[in-house]
Amino acid sequence: EVQLVQSGAELKKPGESLKISCKGSGYTFTRHWIGWVRQMPGKGLEWMGIIYPGDSDTRYSPSFQGQVTISVDKSITTAYLHWSSLKASDTAMYYCARQVSGGGYDFDYWGQGTLVTVSS
């Protein structure tokens, strides 16, 4: 069974760093892109970026380029989303998702989400 399991909710202060995780299982981790999606409170979905675990090829949406870092440790089948200095506006739910089998950038399995709250 394909599963993406994300790390737990976080409460952080502005300026702090944070890395959240997404562990994949039940499939060949290195053969499917993993994407990260932001959902701010009461708002819609936004693509942040995607990474290919096989070679760590990474693409960022322009709005998130330089704001976050996406990485992967294929030895433990885990993808990461990292902030070096959080802002209050980073408060949101963050989802990871796995690319479908067969090539297109459609995403068929999703993590349960990680709620990040940034508040002083």
Add this chain to the structure above:
Amino acid sequence: EIVLTQSPATLSLSPGERATLSCRASQSVSSYLAWYQQKPGQAPRLLIYDTSNRATGIPARFSGSGSGTDFTLTISSLEPEDFAVYYCQQRINWPLTFGQGTRLEIK
């Protein structure tokens, strides 16, 4: 960046009725358009990819159509569990983009 505009913002219907949701792209996305469903407190769920292909396990009452810049998600007969927010998403160009969503609510 390709902008996807969904309409209506909110659709109020009763169980058993037919739902028609629209998604318009700011430029052609060919057939590379997907639909996702999101219920409160849950992650999105892929319904339709490449305009008209149902994802695994998606009931036949969900169908998609369109091409180029105009796309439609149709739910032929609404079930109580279908009331949710629906997003379209294009994958022809990076960055991938979602529409702003259509909320399907019980009338």
